Amino acid sequence: MPxxxxxFLSRIPELRDADQRAFLYSDLxxxxxxxxxxxxxxxxxxxxxxxxxxxxxxxxAAPRTPQPRLxxxxxxxxxxxxxxxxxxxxxxxxxxxxxxxxxxxxxxRAGLAARLAFRGDTPTGVDGIVDEMERSGIxxxxxxxxxxxxxxxxxxxxxRHVPVVGRQMAVLAWGAQTSQITLDSxxxxxxxxxxxxxxxxxxxxxxxxxxxxxxxLSMDVFREQYAQPVLTTNGKLSLEDARLVLxxxxxxxxxxxxxxxxxxxxxxxxxxxxxxxxxxxVTEADRGAxxxxxxxxxxxxxxxxxxxxxxxxxxxxxxxxVRKLRTQALGYLRLKxxxxxxxxxxxxxxxxxxxxxxxxxQQAASDVQxxxxxxxxxxxxxxxxxxxxxxxxxxxxxxxxxxxxxADEIQAVMDDGAAVVADGMQDVDDDALExxxxxxxxADEQKEAxxxxxxxxxxxxxPGKQETADEDMLANAFNKVTxxxxxxxxxxxxxxxxxxxxxxxx
Numbered sequence: 001m002p003x004x005x006x007x008f009l010s011r012i013p014e015l016r017d018a019d020q021r022a023f024l025y026s027d028l029x030x031x032x033x034x035x036x037x038x039x040x041x042x043x044x045x046x047x048x049x050x051x052x053x054x055x056x057x058x059x060x061a062a063p064r065t066p067q068p069r070l071x072x073x074x075x076x077x078x079x080x081x082x083x084x085x086x087x088x089x090x091x092x093x094x095x096x097x098x099x100x101x102x103x104x105x106x107x108x109r110a111g112l113a114a115r116l117a118f119r120g121d122t123p124t125g126v127d128g129i130v131d132e133m134e135r136s137g138i139x140x141x142x143x144x145x146x147x148x149x150x151x152x153x154x155x156x157x158x159x160r161h162v163p164v165v166g167r168q169m170a171v172l173a174w175g176a177q178t179s180q181i182t183l184d185s186x187x188x189x190x191x192x193x194x195x196x197x198x199x200x201x202x203x204x205x206x207x208x209x210x211x212x213x214x215x216x217l218s219m220d221v222f223r224e225q226y227a228q229p230v231l232t233t234n235g236k237l238s239l240e241d242a243r244l245v246l247x248x249x250x251x252x253x254x255x256x257x258x259x260x261x262x263x264x265x266x267x268x269x270x271x272x273x274x275x276x277x278x279x280x281x282v283t284e285a286d287r288g289a290x291x292x293x294x295x296x297x298x299x300x301x302x303x304x305x306x307x308x309x310x311x312x313x314x315x316x317x318x319x320x321x322v323r324k325l326r327t328q329a330l331g332y333l334r335l336k337x338x339x340x341x342x343x344x345x346x347x348x349x350x351x352x353x354x355x356x357x358x359x360x361x362q363q364a365a366s367d368v369q370x371x372x373x374x375x376x377x378x379x380x381x382x383x384x385x386x387x388x389x390x391x392x393x394x395x396x397x398x399x400x401x402x403x404x405x406x407a408d409e410i411q412a413v414m415d416d417g418a419a420v421v422a423d424g425m426q427d428v429d430d431d432a433l434e435x436x437x438x439x440x441x442x443a444d445e446q447k448e449a450x451x452x453x454x455x456x457x458x459x460x461x462x463p464g465k466q467e468t469a470d471e472d473m474l475a476n477a478f479n480k481v482t483x484x485x486x487x488x489x490x491x492x493x494x495x496x497x498x499x500x501x502x503x504x505x506x
Contacts, residue, residue, distance in 0.1 A: 002056060002058065004058065005053065005058045005059070005115055005116070006118070008052075008053055008056065008058055009116070009118045010118075012049065014045065015118055015119075021118070021119070021121055022121070023038070023042070024042055024045060024046070024123065025118075025121045025122065025123040025124065025125075026124065026125065027124050027125055028042055028043075028124075028125030028128055028129065029125060029128050031125070032128075042125070042129075043129060043132060046123075046126065046129040047129070047133055047138065050107065050129070050130075050133070051138075051189060051191075051192070053107070054103075054104065054105070054106065054107045054189055054192065055104055055189075055192060056104070057101075057102035057103065057104045057231075058102075059107030059108060059112070059115065060102035060103040060104075060106075060107060060108065060238070060240075101227075101231075101235055101236050101237065101238040101241075102238060103186075103238045103240045103241050104192070104196075104230065104231060104238075104241060105188060105189060105192045105193050105196060105230070105240075105241045105244050105245070106142055106186045106187055106188045106189060106240060106241075106244065107186070107187055107189075108186060108187075109130060109186070109187050112126055112127070112130065113126045113127065130187065133187075134187070137190065138189065138190065138191070139187040139188060139189055139190070140187065140188050140190060141186070141187060141188070142186035142187070142188050142240070142244070145188045145190075145193075145244065145247060146243065146244075146247055186240065188244055193244050193245065193247075193248050194248055196229065196230040196241070196244075196245050196248075197245050197248035197249050197252070199229035199230065200226045200229050200230065200245055200249070201249065201252075201254055201271075201275065202229070203226060203228075203229045204226070204271055205271075205274070205275045208271070209362075210361075210362040212285070212286075212289050212361055212362065212364075213289055213292075213293050213358055213361055213362055215270055215271040215272070215273065216268065216269070216270055216271075216286060216289060216290040216293055217268075217269045217270075217271075218266065218267065218268065218269070218290075218294055218297075219239075219242065219267040219269065221294075221297060222237075222242060222246070222269050223236050223237040223238075223239070223242045224236055224237075226245075230245065246269065249271075253272070253278040253279055254271060254272050254275070254278075254279060255269060255270065255271045255272065255279055256269075256270050256279045256281065256282065257269045257270070258270075258282050260282075260287055260290065268282060268286070268287070268290050270282050270286060289361055292354065292357055292358060292361060293358060295354060296351065296354045296355065296358055299347060299350055299351045299354060300351060302347050303344065303347050303348055303351055306339060306343060306344040306347060307344065309339055310336055310339050310340055310344065313332050313333075313335055313336035313339065314332075314336055316332045317329045317332035317333050317336065320332060
């Protein structure tokens with residue numbers, strides 16, 4: 001990832017070409033009149049460049065700087081610890097020691113052309129490009145984007161405006177931090193803010209287990225915990241980006257914020273209980289739970305800092321031993337023993353106690369959710385019972401019994417009618433039926449005999465055909481003969497039978 005705007009610009013092929021750079025850095029307002037197609041290409045190029053540079057945090061007034069880390073290697077150091085109070089002071093260090101992170105969701109309009117200067121050329125039409133992006137809704141001024149939100153209301157309570165070259169600088173302070181944000185000259189990229197807010201919501205609901213405690217955050221925790229979904233790297237979310245993301249979540253009714261202390265510095269952020277639900281207003285129970293959770297987080301940070309301090313003292317003692325500094329090594333070990341046995345042990349015990357309180361709150365919240373589920377189920381069952389009562393169940397079953405009895409009566413009548421029909425059929429004379437059947441069989445035999453005689457006459461008329469016709473007739477007659485199951489003629493017996501039939505014909 002590029003670390004400076006010049007490194008970023010040097011990777012763009014169009015800017016490395018002198019002719020193309022001359023066109024892109026020319027007066028684009030005149031190009032819009034003389035060369036409309038070229039102007040549209042330049043507009044597309046600059047729009048993509050500005051959005052990409054903003055997403056990398058290269059157009060923010062506050063440069064992005066890496067966070068300092070603890071050196072865990074053995075190295076020579078002449079630093080001496082003065083007393084035990086110095087240990088406690090160093091564990092209370094806050095983020096005010098670090099440089100404010102760069103914004104990746106908005107960029108400064110003031111001085112934009114100077115920052116985009118490359119190889120001695122300065123773009124003269126970039127202001128017109130920004131105006132076109134603003135007219136199309138791609139970017140919007142930060143003050144307009146924040147207008148009407150909860151963040152804007154509580155931010156306005158301690159904002160003092162300072163004129164800077166015809167514009168105003170808003171100086172916002174939360175706790176020990178002070179951030180200078182140019183509200184009037186900052187332009188917010190809507191698409192980047194909406195995508196960041198969606199990633200933050202996904203990350204939050206993936207980790208939130210208890211609605212009462214996990215959905216309540218301070219601004220500092222919000223900036224630390226959800227920096228990775230926005231920055232896609234480790235670090236801390238800038239105050240300006242945090243406000244923009246929170247504003248978007250408020251518009252989507254997924255989060256809300258309020259001030260909870262008299263100094264107007266402690267901000268409580270509350271997420272909705274579930275992703276598909278709307279956030280509810282902050283209640284007194286939320287304030288109490290947030291106080292417990294924030295205290296737990298503070299003690300947890302202290303414990304982490306003390307553990308880091310113990311590791312640092314251990315490394316210094318080892319380093320002193322390597323350098324043959326016995327007295328210094330004993331001092332480091334003595335201080336390490338004090339931090340481990342006294343300070344760290346007490347902080348760890350306090351953390352364990354407050355963790356128990358948090359667990360009780362979470363259990364109570366689960367009980368409330370269970371009772372709410374039972375309440376909802378009771379209401380649903382009550383409604384169904386009311387619907388059943390409105391349908392008059394007794395009358396329905398009485399009607400059913402009546403109709404079933406009526407169906408039985410109809411079936412009985414049908415059975416009686418069938419019996420009457422059967423009795424009427426018994427009066428038919430069976431002898432007459434037998435005589436009629438015999439007559440039908442005799443007529444059929446006469447038809448077959450007539451057909452046989454006609455076939456014989458035709459065979460006599462054709463010499464040589466009579467013998468074949470007779471053989472076929474006998475074969476058909478033989479095939480019609482039904483044999484008993486235990487008598488199946490073999491191949492030789494069938495041949496003999498055929499010879500006997502031929503002899504009979506002769």
